[in-house]
Amino acid sequence: MVSRYLILETSHRIGTVALAVDGAIVAERRLDEARRHARDLVPAIQELLRGQSWSARELDGVVVSSGPGSYTGLRVGLMSAKTLAYATGCALLAVPTFEAIREQAPGAGPNVDVIADAQQNHVYVQRFGTNPEPLMILPLEMWLESALAWNVAVTGPGLETLADRMPPGLAMLPEAYWHAKPAGLLGVSLPRIQLGERDDPFAVEPLYLRVSSAEEKWAQLHPRPAQQAIQTG
Structure with a gap:
């Protein structure tokens, strides 16, 4: 019995959506920088599934790049993957982006x-x-x-x-x-897939070592009370 997987790579400014059967990519679609928002990613997934005559509920798993990478892109990709895994019950496998790049x-x-x-x-x-x-x-x-x-x-x-x-x-x-590709993400996740492992949709977060520049600016403009006391004391 074959296994079917959706692969989402949104760590880069040019994202990719792909479908795989067992260990082989069978369909792939690139998304330009303007199409990494959730409202654009979902239709792209639907179009790719239709092209293979698959339904979302036939998926055995969703493989998604977890970072580091584009902060907005990662959040959109992970949110879409987590939502789909939760709604269909399929396995979620989050792959660190750098591991996928090394795999390639x-x-x-x-x-x-x-x-x-x-x-x-x-x-x-x-x-x-x-x-x-x-x-x-x-x-x-x-x-x-x-x-x-x-x-x-x-x-x-x-x-x-x-x-x-x-x-x-x-x-x-x-x-x-230089950039993660669906084949790299699939290659890293296959050993986990074969062991029946999966990630918790409620626990997976983008892999980052520090806050985004947007959050840094927000913190500067909105210091916590303790910070204000230090700055004004």
């Missing part, structure tokens, strides 16, 4: 760093391979020193803005590997 780059060497621009001269970085490191935020120069010392290969959306700051001795993977 086999044979890249013993150590691969996936990076994203964290602004203010910092990067999100996670190292995979023989010397793994967890997801963290580091000053750009500190990370570059470590990356050169460990002779890593670099990939990830951060190269869109930071490629020209990479030193000559640092290997960068081709641009085709």
Whole structure:
């Protein structure tokens, strides 16, 4: 008996919706930056399902990128995935975006760093391979020193803005590997699917190490009473 999955990748400004049967992608559709809102994502999902003559209730699972990435895009993708999983009872599998990007780059060497621009001269970085490191935020120069010392290969959306700051001795993977794709998300989730694992729709949240710039600005404009006392005391 075949298993059917919906895959949502909205961590990047260009999102992707895909359908898979067992371990193979059977349909895929890209969404431009203007179509990552919930009101646009849902019709795109419906169109893709109709194209395969599937109904939402025939899905065995929803695989969704959980970040880091576009704050708004991740929230929209996760909200849609959680709602669908709750409504249909299918499995929800949230995949860290950097793990999917690493999955797409086999044979890249013993150590691969996936990076994203964290602004203010910092990067999100996670190292995979023989010397793994967890997801963290580091000053750009500190990370570059470590990356050169460990002779890593670099990939990830951060190269869109930071490629020209990479030193000559640092290997960068081709641009085709910089962003998470449905095949990468599916590849990471398949072992969990085979074990019958699933995530709790009420517990899954976007993977972030700090608040968004919008929330930072809000906090500055609306300090808590304790903060006001410190500032005015």
